[in-house]
Amino acid sequence: MILARHAGALLWTGRYLERAETISRCLSYAADSITGLRADEARAEGELLVRTLGLSDEPGTVVPLESRPQLVAFLLSDRDNPCSMVSSIVAVRENLRSVRDRIPIELWEEANGLYLRFPFLGHDNTPSDLHEVLRMVRRACLAISGVLNEGMRRDEGHAFVVVGRMLERSIFTVGLLEASHSDPRGSLDAGRMLRLTSSLQAYHRQHGSAPDFCGVVRYLLHADDLPRSVFSCLVRAQECLADLASGAEALDRPRRRTALLRSRLEFGDLAEAMVSAPVPALLDFGGELAEVANEVQEGIAPPQTMAALRSQYLRPGATGDRGVLR
Template structure:
């Protein structure tokens, strides 16, 4: 049996790890594409990424330059807002610190090392940003991606398949699903002349797999179907929900406290697998994705509620819900934790 506060920390550590990995990958794709684009198009692409991650208000408040390298710094190294890679890495470390007695020592060492490396990169970037033209931030992205892969590898190969691992994996897969839906929404309304399916698939780490099945220049609908409904792609929402349902079944057998999330996950999976998704994506894609995003946010809120139900605690430690939609507090604060109610997510 796992303690409620440990389950909560495992859940959020998984979510933050997936967020850090995804944002770092998106920034890496954008950075590599900058040199091949006209300046106006590069700035537009960077702003679309900020919008997809829900950080428009923070971006405006920070008065960041619209240049692509400045946007990259904002998304990677700027921990003054909760939507950066640096902030997510810090949150991973803090959540794993709470459960150090339940995780392999190698996992804690990797998380701590990644945090230290990101802080060092931030310090160097702050002092040399103008002289390097963004190269320091590029190194921060490489550091973050390698660190996240190392954490994932240690987690997969070293952790016992107990309740803690189940909560950690559920957190990762829910965050992945939510981010995938948001990135798909970012491709809407851009027009067929500027929509880049390869860019979208690269954001979700699915480009090579997609090329084997849907070709090299997919339409938005083809890319959306691939990322939402593919049965064997670990990045598809359908695959993630199937895995979440399995893990919630395991947790129900062990603790019996996740009945509502199990039903909701099953209903969402059935909608993607058997619903009339093709017609919805063709005729009203924005409404379909908004509804799916809201349903995933509610599922994530239900899973979180199941981890603290009956614990007698107002909250274990405050978290922000999604980049740009809440403020992270210190673990010692006892404010009620924000619920995952934003349609854009609980990208938390």
């Protein structure tokens, strides 16, 4: 049985690990695509990236879009930006550090190694060897995933990491689709979507080398053999939540909502809604995913236990609402 605090730390480990990997891909793409563009085009591309990452919704966040180095620094090494790569790497390490007693030693060593190798902790400058750093981060994230999959017991802790990763990944993919549909330039770049989700090669193998926009949207939403599709993510998240909810009743609600979102994909409800109004449909779907993530977080500390805690702080040792005692 896992401590609530440990569950939270592992859930966020999964989310931040996925975020670090996502940002490395986005930065790699942005660094390539912005180079050679006119200033207004580069700014529009930057705005699209910021919208894709959901940063435009963050209250109080001012994203520097005036120059490429500023944008790269904001996403790479700005510790005030919770979505930056440095913040994600630090968060992965700190969360794993707080559960060091229950994770494989190799998992900690990989995360600690990434933290120690990441060269911009405390620095604001854009590195000259940006691609090298991004490649190192992606490889480290893959190594961490490898240890998670092959070296960690399939217990509640593992399930929380998977839930965190799958929800974070599906939120990003839906955000990417929504931002692509909203792009005021109307560019509808299918290749961009595939590259940002590391799905280009897989798509080419299945569907040939000339991706069409609608086909790619369907692929990223529905493909049951693509580990990065929203459908695949929801299937895995639902499976893990089902295991967790068998012991923790408070996680049954996010499990049911996840199943509902999965069925909206499976039975074509989302596709139907997207025919007439793709952006609102995706916004609504993304919002639902974010709510599921919040409910998982809340379910980790069930309300009954919180009530007992509050009573204990007022009258320590007294008999009160005990919550679920086992």
